Amino acid sequence: MTPKGFTCLGKKIGIKEDAPDFALICSAVPAAAAAVFTRSTFCGAPVTLGRELIKKGKAQAFLITSGVSNVATGKEGLANARLEMETLAKELAIEQDLVLPFATGVIGVQLPMEKILPAIARVKDELGPDQWEQTAEAILTTDTRIKLVRRSVGKAVLVGMAKGAGMVQPDMATMLSFWMTDADLSHEELQSMLKRVVDQSFHRLSIDTDTSTSDAVAVMANGLAGKVDPAAFEETFTEAAVEVTKQIAADAEGATKLIEVAVTGALDAMQAQTMAKSIAGSPLVKTALYGADANWGRVAMALGKTFDERLDPDSLWISFGEHTVYRDGEPTDFSDETVEKYLKNNDEVSLTVDLGLGNSSATVWGCDLTEGYIRINALYRT
């Protein structure tokens, strides 16, 4: 199952030591396109260019290199990204401004153009219609698994992929994520839909509270499968993006557990999300879950440190999975052993907080914090 008119490739060109590091996704015809980018004020050349390029509402190729992020590289970095666009446009005989460049990896190092330009010169023969796995692999950095989903909506197909394992607390966007469909959707439809989808998925993810300089989510819809019901498409897109979000949390640097935090009974959706993110982002909650410790006191601490949010300890419920451990101002007589078994034996654990204040809710995704995260980030220059 692959969207009509899209070809792609992933290959190893030596930017990284020993893994694929060059990916390309092309549409046979110019496609409606949309993208959202990091809010970081210290963003890379690809983000600066991408923000401009996406204003046209059209794209035909996403070119992604991994290993070097092209962030903090000044004028030379911008010129290098433009040279990539120009070289690829010539090779594929497409318009230069329809090529969106992306990069991920080390900050402050120039792209190795002596490796990238020759690699671009050979892509015409290497592109294939259903090479999504190898493409999804070539965009990874410290990820250990590819993140790839495929869905159908009516006659159309949607394929999505992402990378991201650390420096992940998306705001307005996320790590790198690419979405391709042959549905016929306008740029305007696509851009407003993408914002809503990202709000429901990547914006509800926190790996380590650090926000990348290169975050971008981009989508192309080339229309070759004809019109679809936009509402049905958005529903599928949202569901698929949540699936990728959870894949990212599960494969986070050093993580052993995916953590789903649901806050219910909030005064409004923003309060629910603020509280849920405070829990999912707390190093003490994350280390407790790593140690399979039903330490609801740390959950209470994380709620309390939102300071300006109303909280009534006497109406609060806290549950790990199905096990309610704190209710209406007091710990329940839960069995430590049972809850610890639940936390120990599951790769996905849920933590639910009912604030007892209103009717709004929000779910966010995160992961535990382990020695593995420390080792990866103390020893590996990302």
Place this chain on the structure above:
Amino acid sequence: MTPKGFTCLGKKIGIKEDAPDFALICSAVPAAAAAVFTRSTFCGAPVTLGRELIKKGKAQAFLITSGVSNVATGKEGLANARLEMETLAKELAIEQDLVLPFATGVIGVQLPMEKILPAIARVKDELGPDQWEQTAEAILTTDTRIKLVRRSVGKAVLVGMAKGAGMVQPDMATMLSFWMTDADLSHEELQSMLKRVVDQSFHRLSIDTDTSTSDAVAVMANGLAGKVDPAAFEETFTEAAVEVTKQIAADAEGATKLIEVAVTGALDAMQAQTMAKSIAGSPLVKTALYGADANWGRVAMALGKTFDERLDPDSLWISFGEHTVYRDGEPTDFSDETVEKYLKNNDEVSLTVDLGLGNSSATVWGCDLTEGYIRINALYRT
């Protein structure tokens, strides 16, 4: 060197398994007093009581137990704290409302009153004039070292102590910290001075971005040494509080390094502090420093993720110690090896960022993030 009219003690009464866990500090006469407490909305019984008691502007005793925090303990927790006050007031023949109770440790467990009440009954004979070391030891939890300072101002003496090694990002207050002086200062002088001192010291500390439910800083001034110059006293108080703040950062859970982050060239003091805290709180900066990696890209990332703060990468300087690694939009040709040696060979490392935007600055203190932090918090129920 000890302030006149103060006695204290620290002892082991079995709340914790094998360390001193009961501390008491008394003034011979009622003292002017001031305190600031955590902004957490999920705070403990001692904080609830302390906020009320301090309104009188007077205190005569601080009673501190460690091992159990008396947080999330409902009406029973409040009643227990009041019973401690009442029992101690009788034993010492002082006014009950002049006893401030404090507690630190596990959340959600009632105080073991069967151990605490008999311990209070013996204090009159155990209090001594210069037992500050044992007192400072008895307030610790996961700390490995006592934090204690002594200073003189004119004829007066100031003694301060603190505990805190995790769940530390003070806001309006910090962990537990106690200050005793025989200077003659009014409650009003003392309360406004304490707020300024805390803003310059404990509020500039981040161990792990988690804010305690029990944070409190309290001071007693019994006046037995007579009047002092308030400005000179405040200067000494601030300097001593910064010293204790740095002691906390250096002894943080699992930490191997004290990190001092100075941001200069900011538009205003608030921007400088926001930027400095973002750097000191970033897990990726903290793990890089643990690994002695001169990874200025992560410092840039931490600046960028403040989103709403103005940043001009082209006017930015980043330095590790004396080594400038990024200047005016580009990395310098610094020697990786030299900077790594600086980071590896020093227990205290400094990181300076000049924003090149204005004339304001701020310094904050933090620590590196190591496997030790994970182990302590995954395995130990705090």
